[in-house]
Amino acid sequence: MAPTPNHSTDMFIRKLGGAARLSDEEREAIAHLPVTVRPLGPHQDIVREKDRPSQCCLLLEGWACRYQLLSEGKRQIFSFHIPGDIPDLQSLHIRVMDHNVCTLSSAVVAFIPHEALLDLTAAFPAIAAILWRDTLVDGAVFRAWMTGLGRRTACEAVAHLFCELYLKLQAMGLARDYAYRLPLTQLDLGDALGLSNVHVNRTLRELRGKDLITLHGGTLEIYKWQELADSCDFDPAYLHLERRTA
Amino acid sequence: MSVHLEPVRVRTGSDDTEGHLVFAADLLVAVLVRLSDDHEEDAGKWFLEAGFDGADDPVKPKFADLDEAQEWIRRRLVGH
Structure with missing residues (x-):
């Protein structure tokens, strides 16, 4: 079945910890987010370093990663992403991308305009707190990866x-x-x-x-x-x- | 800068055991290992198992043949 905007808002609700954690009003607001759903092929850039995106990308299907390219074609992957992740959530508050995000497999993504996300988080601080928490967990995973890169x-x-x-x-x-x-x-x-x-x-x-x-x-x-x-x-x-x- | 090779068998924890010590002016600068059939499309290539001084890289390179490997090691040592 082709993914629909409903599928993407359902995924967003799952990402936020499930419907049980949200009020009727919050769920309703999420259901009305103006998302654009797009299928992508493997190894396709979603957003690039130096871009100034006006939307965030919610991964609905497939895998993605954050990465940076160095000279001589070397690549460092910072993180792997699975459905439910918003790998470029930082672009909501940090204007310029400091790394790239690309698909690793065929994928389906939902683009959510920054403006709509900013309105949502301003109207519903509990949703803003959940997304903030998500970025903190992101930081915890980066710390674990640092240990892995340096000491394992x-x-x-x-x-x-x-x-x-x-x-x-x-x-x-x-x-x-x-x-x-x-x-x-x-x-x-x-x-x-x-x-x-x-x-x-x-x-x-x-x-x-x-x-x-x-x-x-x-x-x-x-x-x-x-x-x-x-x-x-x-x-x-x-x-x-x-x-x-x- | 000239480098010379001495055959050696290396314990890598895999079937990649055929190797060469690489010397520059009698100092050991690198260890090359031939990749076994376990590595499919890379089988037969030479892998920089270890490199010293400038002849190293965080992600170890592979070379199509020993000439290419020696050239890379020479270039790295000269540039260092």
Whole structure:
């Protein structure tokens, strides 16, 4: 079924923690947001560094990432995004983009005009607070990634990322039974974790050799969750998912 | 700057074991490892397993052959 504006406002409500957390008035205001839904192909830029966007992008389907390009074609991926995320939410209050956002897989996005979001958050401070909280959790995830980039071995970093993505997807109802679609290449994983694709390849083989995971045909299966989590000191506290899963 | 190679076997925790130590003026400057068939389209390429002084990069590069690898190492050492 083709995504509709209703689908996008439903996703926005899920993002804000579910209908139960919102008043009738708040839900009504969200339902009337003037969103524009667009399908996008894989590896398509949604917003670029130096852009001055006039809208935010709510991911409805597919995967996206934030990234920056360096000289010699090097790329650093800052974050992976799944349906429900608004990867360029910062553009609501920071005028100029300091990084790029692109799709990694085929995707469907809903563009929400800044003006409408500003009106919504001004009229409903509770919604503004939830979005503010979201940016704080974003910061917590960045801190966890910094630890990964600076202090974890390749095996620990990959394991940590797989655990993080599973819990984020599960919280949005997009993964269960310790398996999920992971439409990322070894290059994507390497660019996120500061590893060469050679090291990513060796690491995936090592994790598979220990019967912890398999990554095949774009599907990740985790066979021993606790062992995988223990191997990288994964503590999900930084994801602050209790609100969604409550 | 001239560099020379000495064959070596390297324990990388994978099937990539065939390697070369790379010396410049008798000082070890890099370790190259040939990528095994595990790496599919990269199989047979030479991977900078370790590099010292300027002959290094945070994300280790791959080279189509040993000549290309040595040229990259020379250029990096001269430029450093």
